[in-house]
Amino acid sequence: MTPEEARAHYNFLLTLCIRKAESFGPMAFAFVKDQKFSAIGLTPEEQFNLFVAVAEAFTDEPKRYSHKVECLQKATEILPRTKFFDPGLLQQIQLEIQRLKAESELYTAAMKPERSGLEPTIATSRIILETDMPDYFLSIAQQRAATYYQDKYRLTKESKTAQHFSSPTRRFEPNTAAVHKEFPGACAPFVASRTNAWHVMLPFDLKISRTPDDPLDAGLRIWYAKIGYSFPLRYEMGRLCSYYDDQVLDIEMTDPHLLFVSVSPLKEQDLGKVDRAVASDVPFEIGLPRAFLESTNTLGPYVQVSCNIKVWFDAAAVSLLVQGAPDLHEYGLQGGAGLLTRTYASEKTAAYASAGSQPWQRGLSFNFINLHLQLLPDVATAIVPANTPIFSVYPAMARGKDQLTDARTLSS
Numbered sequence: 384m385t386p387e388e389a390r391a392h393y394n395f396l397l398t399l400c401i402r403k404a405e406s407f408g409p410m411a412f413a414f415v416k417d418q419k420f421s422a423i424g425l426t427p428e429e430q431f432n433l434f435v436a437v438a439e440a441f442t443d444e445p446k447r448y449s450h451k452v453e454c455l456q457k458a459t460e461i462l463p464r465t466k467f468f469d470p471g472l473l474q475q476i477q478l479e480i481q482r483l484k485a486e487s488e489l490y491t492a493a494m495k496p497e498r499s500g501l502e503p504t505i506a507t508s509r510i511i512l513e514t515d516m517p518d519y520f521l522s523i524a525q526q527r528a529a530t531y532y533q534d535k536y537r538l539t540k541e542s543k544t545a546q547h548f549s550s551p552t553r554r555f556e557p558n559t560a561a562v563h564k565e566f567p568g569a570c571a572p573f574v575a576s577r578t579n580a581w582h583v584m585l586p587f588d589l590k591i592s593r594t595p596d597d598p599l600d601a602g603l604r605i606w607y608a609k610i611g612y613s614f615p616l617r618y619e620m621g622r623l624c625s626y627y628d629d630q631v632l633d634i635e636m637t638d639p640h641l642l643f644v645s646v647s648p649l650k651e652q653d654l655g656k657v658d659r660a661v662a663s664d665v666p667f668e669i670g671l672p673r674a675f676l677e678s679t680n681t682l683g684p685y686v687q688v689s690c691n692i693k694v695w696f697d698a699a700a701v702s703l704l705v706q707g708a709p710d711l712h713e714y715g716l717q718g719g720a721g722l723l724t725r726t727y728a729s730e731k732t733a734a735y736a737s738a739g740s741q742p743w744q745r746g747l748s749f750n751f752i753n754l755h756l757q758l759l760p761d762v763a764t765a766i767v768p769a770n771t772p773i774f775s776v777y778p779a780m781a782r783g784k785d786q787l788t789d790a791r792t793l794s795s
Contacts, residue, residue, distance in 0.1 A: 408548030518655020
């Protein structure tokens, strides 16, 4: 930017400031934060005016005070070099800085309250996972999930700047990029639900469809599935048959209760240790997705994908909320939500025979994490790409470990 361009931009910013435009704050802040700002030819008076105006434009929220203080401190450094230097004005700005710092300390104290030394220390809950793909599910998949959400919700530098500013009287300016700040990534709880969870995903594409068109290459399973009933099928000689025998069933391929589930070959090559049994008559990149597909089942209209993830935890202290990943609807699916508590006796006897045989298992309960997926209403086909978070797991305090209290009952 040449000195002439800098002054023209400065004049433009002043025009926005006089009009009290919402775009002034983010645009001016980006201007003064430029590394070459002090060397682009603006006079000390122009620099001072801009820093003070930017400080006043910040949203009056304590979390913005650090930037506000930074601008005011820059203004105090420049003020003695201006033609209108006044010790009284300098003192006024310094008092404002002291006020902002004091309020920032109050904000910090409220956000991070000191804990009483008399309060009991909450022990860390032990959550232990057993799986036949430990490297993928426990490490590699979590790295892929972090990358997925960072790429999807990372805010641009411009949108982060826009977070700091608002206008007392807003105007309708949807095409002004400088004021665009209402992105999903700007909402802390929204992002925390995605980044603070343990995610379950698959290393291959998964397709669920109401029609048999264009199945994925590695394998296909068919179910008749509706509320209250489901049954596995296979396709032979142009007819649908029972998956278990040769009984030909009078079901048309257009029946609305049919579900077609297919998988692609492996898309993730870095799987680490894999102990799952894979058929030897097909390549591994086909066999592993097919092994997942063969263990898939249905629960009414829900497709249940078994991941062979067995989770151990102290059910007296913690429960596990398992639900469809927050962005799952974007792929045309909804996930069933469940709360894993104390082990329920719905597994085969073999699953319980070895429970508690290891020293680390004592006092712990176990359960299984599976994926339960249903097509959204009016959605005919859904494809979830490999390494896309499908389910999320959130530890929660076990019932009885927390207590809801009316604040009015605690008033002195």
